[in-house]
Amino acid sequence: MARYSTDGLLDSPSRQLINDLARDLQQIRLHHEDLKKVHEYRQQSCSDHHDELDRKHRAVYYAAIDEAYASYDDHRREAERVLQEHLRQVEEERRRREEEERKRREELERLERERREREEAERKRQEEERRLAEQRAREEEKRRKEAEEAERARIAAEQEKARKERERALEAERQRQAQQKAEEEEKARLESLGAGRRSAEDVEEHNRYLELHKTLKKLRKYIQDEGKKNAELKEKVGNYRRTIVKCVGQLREGQGTAANRQQVNEIKDILRNAKQIPIPADGRQFFIRLPPALSNLSDQDATVPAVFVYLLNILTKKVVAQLISEASINPKYAEPLGVVVAQIFSLDENCFHGQPYSDIFWAKYRVVCPALWGFYGSEKTDKGKAALGWWRTEPGGPFIPEREHVERMTGLGAGFAAVTLRNFGKTTRRNPFPNWHFWKCMHKILSVPPEELQDTHFNLLASMLRHSAERIVTFYGHLGLALLRLAIVEIPNRVTRNSNAIETLKVLRALYQTEKNIIL
Incomplete structure (x- = not known):
């Protein structure tokens, strides 16, 4: 059988065409990669640009905030200074009033103490006079009562002697009756028990x-x-x-x-x-x-x-x-x-x-x-x-x-x-x-x-x-x-x-x- 060779084909226009096509495809791939890099670069540049704008805006914003805080601090310090001054004045006024009130109370207490001392001296004087009068009255009453008591004691002794004699007679009678009643009750109880001959x-x-x-x-x-x-x-x-x-x-x-x-x-x-x-x-x-x-x-x-x-x-x-x-x-x-x-x-x-x-x-x-x-x-x-x-x-x-x-x-x-x-x-x-x-x-x-x-x-x-x-x-x-x-x-x-x-x-x-x- 006859054999076909491809060596002649590789040198043919078809091979040249394939090589051109492969080269073009390679160029297209490289171009596509370059475009991709350009696109990425542009995106990165755009992102960096935006970041830079944001940074600048934040710097301006933070600067404005810092300035506002500084202004607020100045106002706060001024207000605190004014408040402290006001409080100092109020405290001084309070102390002044307290001192005046203390002095006023001390003066009132002194006057009240002097009044009480005068009243106490007068009361003691009157009590002493009353005590002496009562003592004289008591002594007089005592002498009168002793005389009456002696008379009552004499009469009471006579009455008590008579009462005791009556009570002794009544008690003797009560004991006799109680003993008689107890004996009768015991006799009745023993009789109800039938215990007449029991010990x-x-x-x-x-x-x-x-x-x-x-x-x-x-x-x-x-x-x-x-x-x-x-x-x-x-x-x-x-x-x-x-x-x-x-x-x-x-x-x-x-x-x-x-x-x-x-x-x-x-x-x-x-x-x-x-x-x-x-x-x-x-x-x-x-x-x-x-x-x-x-x-x-x-x-x-x-x-x-x-x-x-x-x-x-x-x-x-x-x-x-x-x-x-x-x-x-x-x-x-x-x-x-x-x-x-x-x-x-x-x-x-x-x-x-x-x-x-x-x-x-x-x-x-x-x-x-x-x-x-x-x-x-x-x-x-x-x-x-x-x-x-x-x-x-x-x-x-x-x-x-x-x-x-x-x-x-x-x-x-x-x-x-x-x-x-x-x-x-x-x-x-x-x-x-x-x-x-x-x-x-x-x-x-x-x-x-x-x-x-x-x-x-x-x-x-x-x-x-x-x-x-x-x-x-x-x-x-x-x-x-x-x-x-x-x-x-x-x-x-x-x-x-x-x-x-x-x-x-x-x-x-x-x-x-x-x-x-x-x-x-």
């Missing part, structure tokens, strides 16, 4: 329990008033109270404590929870007497939860109410109530520094059945009935029928025995109701002269002894047998009259022989 110590102790009962009533009202202020507290305390009432009402007869364990645990839990309610009370007021170590506690150490004590009182009230309503029909029902009371009151956590709150229980019992402690009177009189604990249908109202009274005494007597004849020999806990309470009350009842014993006494003895023979013999041995014989055989035989209550007590002799193999 002063017995009466004082009984009165302390009655006062404690009033204190517990005040506590109940205090808790109720606090509940009115706090709805949550009212609901909580109300639930606790209703649960205790329910648990006591659910107690039933059974072997040991197992039959009522659930109810006892509920009551324990409620009393524990009540201690968390922050309403304080002085625990010492809920005892009729305390050991010196507890009586002398500080107020802080003696503080106890008020709701806890309130619920203990509610428990007591409900137990007593159950004894009256249930144990009066079946005396055996008193046994579970006695067990629960002994358990709750003996717990260390329910004690006041180791001291059981048993006085709360006894305060209620003494109100409803004072005959247990030897207070009595004739059942044929209103005072006698009141002294024995014969209840009324309402405060100040008539007495309840005899049948209801017998039922009350039956329940309360059985309950007293169930509480006081508990055996704590197998436990380390302290017995809150020691057995000597039973012996002491039996002694007080059996110490009443047979002709003064009332049916209430025989009803109490019958209910106290009906299911207690084995425990009495266990605790007291031969002395217990002697006590049973005295109460069931000898005392009823010494009474000349006859009644259902006495016959009920006598029947126990045969029941003991057939049921317990105890021969009296």
Whole structure:
């Protein structure tokens, strides 16, 4: 194949044309760059020219401002000079006036001082004259009064002597009447209590329990008033109270404590929870007497939860109410109530520094059945009935029928025995109701002269002894047998009259022989 060469083309007119065109384009580019530089130079020159004009204008403007400021400064300095001169003149004028005023005041003060000195001298002269005149008058009056006083003293001495003699006679008469009235009131009070054969110590102790009962009533009202202020507290305390009432009402007869364990645990839990309610009370007021170590506690150490004590009182009230309503029909029902009371009151956590709150229980019992402690009177009189604990249908109202009274005494007597004849020999806990309470009350009842014993006494003895023979013999041995014989055989035989209550007590002799193999 043939080959074509381009060397000839480069030397051709076309190449020349391309070279010319490239050269022209280069010239155009250079010309364009020159124009660009010229344009930039012109812009720079124009900007410099404008900057120069601005500089000159600013120089002229700043010069004018400086000139104005200089003019203002001159005017200000002139004004300040004029002001200072004016102030100086004003100050000089003020000082001149003050000096004139000072001199004027000094002159007035001098004149006033001289006037006061003249008046003071005149006043002293007049006072001295008046003093001398008054002194002469006083001396004259003194002499006159001394004479009158001496006369009055003589008359008063005679009257005072007569008055004292009358007062001594009147005082002697008043003392005689007051002593007679006090003796009559004390006699009436002891008669209303049925305390004719009781010692002063017995009466004082009984009165302390009655006062404690009033204190517990005040506590109940205090808790109720606090509940009115706090709805949550009212609901909580109300639930606790209703649960205790329910648990006591659910107690039933059974072997040991197992039959009522659930109810006892509920009551324990409620009393524990009540201690968390922050309403304080002085625990010492809920005892009729305390050991010196507890009586002398500080107020802080003696503080106890008020709701806890309130619920203990509610428990007591409900137990007593159950004894009256249930144990009066079946005396055996008193046994579970006695067990629960002994358990709750003996717990260390329910004690006041180791001291059981048993006085709360006894305060209620003494109100409803004072005959247990030897207070009595004739059942044929209103005072006698009141002294024995014969209840009324309402405060100040008539007495309840005899049948209801017998039922009350039956329940309360059985309950007293169930509480006081508990055996704590197998436990380390302290017995809150020691057995000597039973012996002491039996002694007080059996110490009443047979002709003064009332049916209430025989009803109490019958209910106290009906299911207690084995425990009495266990605790007291031969002395217990002697006590049973005295109460069931000898005392009823010494009474000349006859009644259902006495016959009920006598029947126990045969029941003991057939049921317990105890021969009296």
